Amino acid sequence: MNRWLAIAISIVVFSSCSVKSAKYQQYYAQGQVLYEKNCSNCHQKNGKGLGLVYPPLAASDYFEKNFNVSLCLMKYGKQAEIIVNGKNFNKPMPGVPSLTELEIAEIATYINNSWGSQNGIVEISQVTSALNECGIK
Amino acid sequence: MKKYTKEMKSHLINWSMVNSQWSMNRSLIILMSCLCLMSCVPKKERLPVFGQREFNGKDTVYHTIAPFQFVDQDSALINNAIFKDKIYVADFFFTSCRTICPIMKTQMLRVYEATQEMPDVLLLSHSIDPEYDTVALLHDFANRLGVESKRWHFVTGVKDSIFKIAQTSYFATAMEDKSEPDGRIHSGAFLLIDKQGRIRGKYDGTKEEDVNRLIADIKKLRNE
Numbered sequence: 001m002n003r004w005l006a007i008a009i010s011i012v013v014f015s016s017c018s019v020k021s022a023k024y025q026q027y028y029a030q031g032q033v034l035y036e037k038n039c040s041n042c043h044q045k046n047g048k049g050l051g052l053v054y055p056p057l058a059a060s061d062y063f064e065k066n067f068n069v070s071l072c073l074m075k076y077g078k079q080a081e082i083i084v085n086g087k088n089f090n091k092p093m094p095g096v097p098s099l100t101e102l103e104i105a106e107i108a109t110y111i112n113n114s115w116g117s118q119n120g121i122v123e124i125s126q127v128t129s130a131l132n133e134c135g136i137k
Numbered sequence: 138m139k140k141y142t143k144e145m146k147s148h149l150i151n152w153s154m155v156n157s158q159w160s161m162n163r164s165l166i167i168l169m170s171c172l173c174l175m176s177c178v179p180k181k182e183r184l185p186v187f188g189q190r191e192f193n194g195k196d197t198v199y200h201t202i203a204p205f206q207f208v209d210q211d212s213a214l215i216n217n218a219i220f221k222d223k224i225y226v227a228d229f230f231f232t233s234c235r236t237i238c239p240i241m242k243t244q245m246l247r248v249y250e251a252t253q254e255m256p257d258v259l260l261l262s263h264s265i266d267p268e269y270d271t272v273a274l275l276h277d278f279a280n281r282l283g284v285e286s287k288r289w290h291f292v293t294g295v296k297d298s299i300f301k302i303a304q305t306s307y308f309a310t311a312m313e314d315k316s317e318p319d320g321r322i323h324s325g326a327f328l329l330i331d332k333q334g335r336i337r338g339k340y341d342g343t344k345e346e347d348v349n350r351l352i353a354d355i356k357k358l359r360n361e
Contacts, residue, residue: 041235041236041237041239041240042235042239044243050239050242050243050246050282051246051281051282051283052280052281052282052283053239053242053278053281053282054239090277091232091233091281092233094235
């Protein structure tokens with residue numbers, strides 16, 4: 001009886017995982033394409049940034065602590081000085097106004113799960129509320 | 138006994154044959170190495186000189202970089218005299234550019250690091266947005282890259298002079314273009330200039346392999 005239950009649970013868990021994983025993989029793959037098109041020139045393919053000119057996204061405390069703000073600045077850019085991992089960066093970042101909420105979710109999913117981080121998928125709903133919150137939308 | 142001697146003899150003959158074969162092989166090897174060495178010589182030869190050349194009746198006159206005068210990140214006057222008896226790598230960029238310049242700067246930083254121990258090699262980056270890229274801004278930019286101003290000059294100046302020297306001296310594209318997202322277009326080229334102010338190489342500053350070739354060519358040029 002217990003054994004059947006265990007098998008049943010694993011089937012449920014496994015199938016839900018694989019459904020999630022297909023969506024995740026699609027977001028991640030598309031996110032990588034968008035990242036390399038819009039972000040990696042400055043932030044570099046390895047996410048390490050460049051000196052004190054372009055801040056890192058890999059192992060970046062700013063991205064983790066200001067996640068919603070980070071979602072906003074992909075679209076709207078950022079002018080003010082920011083502190084990333086204790087270092088000050090002051091170059092204005094141009095936004096990419098044409099990015100859709102889906103595309104922002106995909107880029108964020110890619111950043112969230114690259115260069116040693118594994119923080120899972122970023123949903124569109126999260127992007128919608130972040131964009132509402134930053135008050136520009 | 139007699140038979141044995143005969144065998145000995147044939148043995149000796151065999152050995153001498155082997156010996157002669159060896160000496161033949163040896164001469165072949167020497168000949169081959171000579172050929173190899175000869176065929177290698179043109180490759181070791183000098184880097185090409187770019188641009189039109191003219192004959193003034195006595196000597197061949199090569200295209201050289203025209204006189205210029207700009208200001209660098211330390212407000213120092215930067216002209217041809219700074220590069221007298223120096224090899225240098227030149228490029229055109231602007232700090233607010235988000236397309237190819239960041240990649241170029243990543244690659245130029247590699248050149249900077251590779252030439253750290255070469256006092257006769259300098260770098261010269263021209264801003265093609267000199268109104269925005271002021272001395273103070275270039276100073277901050279260079280500091281943020283963590284580079285020394287006496288080895289890597291970031292210069293600003295009169296916009297038209299920069300565009301003109303790009304196009305006519307360095308054969309590099311640099312101009313304003315309102316249809317571009319950043320309002321200007323420019324090539325991602327790195328130009329290698331020798332101690333006489335002649336262009337000796339042109340490389341795509343956005344491609345790692347091309348920049349590897351540049352670093353190798355700098356070493357060749359220093360040995361000329």
